[in-house]
Structures are given as structure tokens and as C-alpha cells.
Amino acid sequence: MKLVISDAHTGLIAAIDTVFQGSSWERCRVHFMRNALSTVPKATGPMVASIIRTIFAQPDTEHVFTQFHEVVRMLTRSHPKVAEMLEDAQNDILAFCEFPVAHWRQIWSTNPLERVNKEIKRRTDVVGTFPNPAALLRLAGHVLIEQHDEWDGADRRYFSEHSMKLLNTTEEEVAIPELAAA
Structure with a gap:
């Protein structure tokens, strides 16, 4: 970190x-x-x-x-x-x-993080009531997996592999x- x-x-x-x-x-x-x-x-x-x-x-x-x-x-x-x-x-x-x-x-x-949180809130509002905590965790986890896939594989990556190598500069x-x- x-x-x-x-x-x-x-x-x-x-x-x-x-x-x-x-x-x-x-x-x-x-x-x-x-x-x-x-x-x-x-x-x-x-x-x-x-x-x-x-x-x-x-x-x-x-x-x-x-x-x-x-x-x-x-x-x-x-x-x-x-x-x-x-x-x-x-x-x-x-x-x-x-x-x-x-x-x-x-x-x-923190806007990217706030957008993810807003999407989790939006989706939980659509569902309304969850039968148990595990159901809520599955939904939130699914949103996070989608976000990871988007950042990792999209044409416009959040942080490209090349840009992450810049962190190793002296x-x-x-x-x-x-x-x-x-």
C-alpha cells in the first residue's frame, strides 16, 4: 500500500x-x-x-x-x-x-471509490430486503468483481500495467x- x-x-x-x-x-x-x-x-x-x-x-x-x-x-x-x-x-x-x-x-x-459505493447502494435499494447477511455480501461482492473486471480488462484501464511500473521509480x-x- x-x-x-x-x-x-x-x-x-x-x-x-x-x-x-x-x-x-x-x-x-x-x-x-x-x-x-x-x-x-x-x-x-x-x-x-x-x-x-x-x-x-x-x-x-x-x-x-x-x-x-x-x-x-x-x-x-x-x-x-x-x-x-x-x-x-x-x-x-x-x-x-x-x-x-x-x-x-x-x-x-476518492470519486472512483464513491462511484462503486453508490452502485452498491443503488443495487441494494433495488433488492430492498435481503433474506440474510450472506445475500447482501454476495450482491456487494458481485459489484466489486464487476468493477475489478472493468478496471482490469477494459480498453481504458484505471491503472495500466505500464503506469504501475512507474511506481518503482527512485x-x-x-x-x-x-x-x-x-
Whole structure:
């Protein structure tokens, strides 16, 4: 296990640190965005969200950090609380930068997992009542097997075999000065 992505629930973070020792933790950017936008007036939310999203639209680690600092600078004037939240969460929301650029889209949020959970919920709602726990487990297991097969064998794989080999690069090849100092 190299990376665990979740929201910033303190109990969950503590459990991740205990169970997945040595792996990185990343705060889901979608969950962070919800938290940040809850501190601004609804009318300015879309503008603030657009500004924050520019951080993640960068081509490489250097540009991500440069844009991060620019966004914090911009928001310090208009929305200081959001700027402070960004600064506090810098290492948490930018942990994806420790991984190959080819993986970034898949790992900067928990959306793929949430889609799987939503599909399990949808299918259990269709069934309604289960005769026993084993029936529920079979249904959920079937959804997970389908998802695995889709990610494994589809034309557009979630992580290709080639992209997984990128994880074996040395730390010097993926050096990130600001995260290394943390």
C-alpha cells in the first residue's frame, strides 16, 4: 500500500496511520473543496472553487506548487480563511505529487471509490430486503468483481500495467522538496 485517500476525519487518519504504516495519506480534494467552500458566501463559492482548481490543472509538480502558492496569495486578500485552510492542508491535498503524473487524475480524489459505493447502494435499494447477511455480501461482492473486471480488462484501464511500473521509480526521480521537508 503506497497511498490512502480519504477525507480528513481524525479517527480515520489515525486508523490509516496505524494500519497502513509507511504509506502516504492524501486528503481527497473534493472533500477539501466542500470544507473550504462552506466558509465562503454561496455567491462567491464558484469563483473560489475555480481558483483552487487551477492548482490541480498543472502539468507537473513544480507548477502545482507554484500555482498553489499563487492561489494562497490571491485568496489571502479576498478569503483569508480559505487561504489559511489551504496552507494548513498543503501536504495533505498535494500528496498526489509524490506519484507519477500519469496517476494524478486517478488519485487526487476518492470519486472512483464513491462511484462503486453508490452502485452498491443503488443495487441494494433495488433488492430492498435481503433474506440474510450472506445475500447482501454476495450482491456487494458481485459489484466489486464487476468493477475489478472493468478496471482490469477494459480498453481504458484505471491503472495500466505500464503506469504501475512507474511506481518503482527512485525517489530522486520524483523529488519534491516541499513534501520531503514535511
